[in-house]
Amino acid sequence: MNKIKILSVFGTRPEAIKMAPLVKHLASLPEFDSRCCLTGQHREMLDSVMDIFQLKGDYDLNIMQARQTLSSITTKTLLGMDEVLEDAKPDLVLVHGDTSTTFAGALAAFYHKVPVGHVEAGLRTWDKYSPYPEEMNRTLVGRIAELHFCPTVNNLRNLEQEAVPGAKFITGNTVIDAMKTTVRPDFVFSVPELNELDFRNHRVIAVTCHRRENYGEPMREIMEAIRELALSHPEIEVVYPVHLSPVVRECVFGILRDVPRVHLIDPIDVENMHNLMARCHFVMTDSGGLQEEAPALGKPVLVLRRETERPEAVQAGTVKLAGVRKQDILALAEELLTDEASYHRMAQAVNPYGDGNACERIAQAILWHFGRIAEKPADFGA
Numbered sequence: 475m476n477k478i479k480i481l482s483v484f485g486t487r488p489e490a491i492k493m494a495p496l497v498k499h500l501a502s503l504p505e506f507d508s509r510c511c512l513t514g515q516h517r518e519m520l521d522s523v524m525d526i527f528q529l530k531g532d533y534d535l536n537i538m539q540a541r542q543t544l545s546s547i548t549t550k551t552l553l554g555m556d557e558v559l560e561d562a563k564p565d566l567v568l569v570h571g572d573t574s575t576t577f578a579g580a581l582a583a584f585y586h587k588v589p590v591g592h593v594e595a596g597l598r599t600w601d602k603y604s605p606y607p608e609e610m611n612r613t614l615v616g617r618i619a620e621l622h623f624c625p626t627v628n629n630l631r632n633l634e635q636e637a638v639p640g641a642k643f644i645t646g647n648t649v650i651d652a653m654k655t656t657v658r659p660d661f662v663f664s665v666p667e668l669n670e671l672d673f674r675n676h677r678v679i680a681v682t683c684h685r686r687e688n689y690g691e692p693m694r695e696i697m698e699a700i701r702e703l704a705l706s707h708p709e710i711e712v713v714y715p716v717h718l719s720p721v722v723r724e725c726v727f728g729i730l731r732d733v734p735r736v737h738l739i740d741p742i743d744v745e746n747m748h749n750l751m752a753r754c755h756f757v758m759t760d761s762g763g764l765q766e767e768a769p770a771l772g773k774p775v776l777v778l779r780r781e782t783e784r785p786e787a788v789q790a791g792t793v794k795l796a797g798v799r800k801q802d803i804l805a806l807a808e809e810l811l812t813d814e815a816s817y818h819r820m821a822q823a824v825n826p827y828g829d830g831n832a833c834e835r836i837a838q839a840i841l842w843h844f845g846r847i848a849e850k851p852a853d854f855g856a
């Protein structure tokens with residue numbers, strides 16, 4: 475029987491981290507011919523993930539430009555994908571999440587009448603400008619896709635509420651699959667700055683912040699809050715791997731450079747990042763992925779945003795929405811540092827996002843879709 479030809483399209487750090495275990499799993503199964511098309515929307519941050527998971531792209535559009543615009547990412551990907559799709563002739567294109575690569579990759583497949591499978595489908599805030607442009611990207615991909623791989627039941631209900639057509643599966647999030655290989659109790663950091671952190675005597679707070687809707691005033695308020703927190707708490711150290719976006723770096727270094735016990739470092743690879751989170755006291759972030767990873771590691775998270783498309787860990791109590799105002803962020807961080815009961819309530823290991831078998835469920839779902847197996851796979855949590 476012919477192999478099912480899968481083309482996975484991704485281009486940013488979080489897509490790569492969450493697609494890597496799936497791409498590897500598909501490649502290990504005899505029913506699939508699995509190839510990758512990298513857009514290169516991120517260059518260094520993408521290559522770092524590919525190195526850690528020992529993956530290579532079969533195609534690389536290499537589109538990244540400094541301070542790139544949404545239009546440039548979308549149009550370059552669309553144009554580049556024409557040739558790739560002609561050459562690869564896939565039976566199914568897989569895209570992940572909600573970036574501009576995701577949207578343009580799905581749209582290019584649609585233009586070539588190739589069906590699309592959407593990994594991490596159904597996340598919603600119902601506010602098209604927050605997160606921007608991600609909420610619109612994932613909504614549009616939802617209309618294009620034939621197969622929807624939802625991490626949670628809540629994500630599936632969102633798609634049902636929108637009456638999105640196509641087959642829907644609850645799979646868990648592939649990031650939990652990725653963490654099975656990255657988090658190790660005996661892991662030794664390969665980044666000198668991480669080895670210099672005093673985990674024994676200090677409380678280490680891990681920070682990341684990069685979202686476009688936080689550019690400008692919100693990001694300045696967030697950085698001011700971190701500055702004040704570090705200055706008023708000699709027992710803490712802040713470690714912040716700063717995203718390579720020049721807009722982000724100007725703001726972060728402008729406010730936090732030279733603040734005592736605040737370590738601004740370059741992005742670190744995913745193994746160092748996951749093991750840093752496993753050892754830190756708590757996490758402050760506007761990232762999507764960290765909101766899924768930190769709860770699995772039993773670490774409280776303060777989300778530096780006004781909303782979240784990941785309400786599951788908020789409901790479980792390990793994540794709090796801190797907003798983007800300095801005083802609100804400070805108040806919640808102070809509480810975590812001074813109120814032990816409050817800290818312990820948040821520091822429970824909960825894992826609403828998966829059991830580490832999402833990739834297997836997605837592979838089974840694809841086999842079922844192509845009529846290779848009779849049974850639809852059981853949902854995560856069923």
Ligand code: UD1
Nearest residue numbers: 486515516517518519539540541542573574575718719720
């Ligand atoms: C993108 C995604 C966002 C995702 C984030 C993950 C869009 C519109 N946004 O946002 O959904 O949460 O990735 O990090 O798709 N840069 C480098 N090297 C790199 C990566 C980025 O220099 O390896 C710089 C470039 O100057 C680039 C800028 O960062 O122009 C911004 O990158 P871009 O992908 O446009 O936006 P992100 O904020 O990274």
Ligand code: UDP
Nearest residue numbers: 487488491715741742743744747761762763
């Ligand atoms: N991450 C990483 N190195 C870093 C910062 C983050 O490997 O220096 C990982 C993090 O653990 C998570 C992913 O990158 O798996 C999140 O990516 P990002 O915050 O860029 O995007 P988002 O999740 O917000 O879309």
